[in-house]
Amino acid sequence: MTQADSDQGEVLSGTRQVIRSARSVVVKIGSSALTSLEGGLDTGRLDLLADAVEARMRAGSDVVVVSSGAIGAGLAPLGLTSRPKDLATKQAAASVGQLALAHAWGTSFQRYGRTVGQVLLTAGDFSRREHHRNAQRTLDRLRALHAIAVVNENDTIATDEIRFGDNDRLAALVAHLVGADALVLLSDVDGLYDGDPRRGGATFIPEVRGSADLDGVIAGSGGALGTGGMASKLSAARLAADAGVPVLLAAASDAAAALTSATVGTAFAARPTRLSARKFWVRHAADSRGAVLLDAGAVRAVAKCRRSLLAAGITGVRGRFSGGDVIDLIAPEGTVVARGVVEYDSSELETMIGRSTTELPEGMRRPVIHADDLVKV
Known part of the structure; x- marks a missing residue:
């Protein structure tokens, strides 16, 4: 049959x-x-x-x-x-x-x-x-x-x-x-x-x-x-x-x-x-303009706990992008774990890598990517 x-x-x-x-x-x-x-x-x-x-x-x-x-x-x-x-x-x-x-x-x-x-x-x-x-x-x-x-x-x-x-x-x-x-x-x-x-x-x-x-x-x-x-x-x-x-x-x-x-x-x-x-647009339709590299703690926060991405969990920046672009979030082993709409230009982010919120200037204390603009891949 x-x-x-x-x-x-x-x-x-x-x-x-x-x-x-x-x-x-x-x-x-x-x-x-x-x-x-x-x-x-x-x-x-x-x-x-x-x-x-x-x-x-x-x-x-x-x-x-x-x-x-x-x-x-x-x-x-x-x-x-x-x-x-x-x-x-x-x-x-x-x-x-x-x-x-x-x-x-x-x-x-x-x-x-x-x-x-x-x-x-x-x-x-x-x-x-x-x-x-x-x-x-x-x-x-x-x-x-x-x-x-x-x-x-x-x-x-x-x-x-x-x-x-x-x-x-x-x-x-x-x-x-x-x-x-x-x-x-x-x-x-x-x-x-x-x-x-x-x-x-x-x-x-x-x-x-x-x-x-x-x-x-x-x-x-x-x-x-x-x-x-x-x-x-x-x-x-x-x-x-x-x-x-x-x-x-x-x-x-x-x-x-x-x-x-x-x-x-x-x-x-x-x-x-x-x-x-x-979120559908972020995950499937938008072109990725760059990426940020995350430490293990940031991966847990965004991929498992669905929290916003903060500068403290970023270890590197790839590509050139502007605030409002969609970027990939990459785990230490090199896999893409999420995508999101970034709040900052890549040049700004490079000055924020690894810094806690309290260490940042007043105008840079909002999340790098808000949880509402993050989608797990």
């Missing part, structure tokens, strides 16, 4: 019920579901995915599509036989493939009289408040006009963003941006396993209710066409959970079932209390 058959015979969990009845859904489609190295964009598979999305919309849900595949769609037309490794060729492939991908989605949804709007984003658009609001307004308006928003990374100008996790993280950020009730990740895997199912002996995990359910799970990287993999999907699921959005991870070939009964794949529960919009 397959995992899908097994799930069909079970009563739906609370998480699957939420996903099944969600009024606002973000659907992310991986590169491998849309393209191949030999033939480029597969419009037949794309049409089947559009059919599943249209069925969900006709059932009463708003759907935003996050579509990978621009680079993969550009390989065959350019005569490339493998995913390029250098940035310039990736961007060139994306410039060709993005046009083909948008046209294919538009043609497919035209069968149902739907208009498609393309929205290209980079990670920087989520870290800049003005860009964030503009993207939110555009997506909301497209949904209000009953158009299909197809979101992708702007790979032709992106640098680090091309390694953004094959759009998994982007999809989770979009789910937060539009206030989605559910996120569905469709790719070439039928769910989460505790190891690589291609090697045999791996156990399927139908539900993830919390971090304890991931103990012992070994997550790998992406395949030939994509840059993601199970590691990026787990990261995206955690990100969405912080935003209060449950996630269903399923195979693109099971898209119809994923978007109707929600009986396939692995369901990830949302955290019971979602992060505030500000």
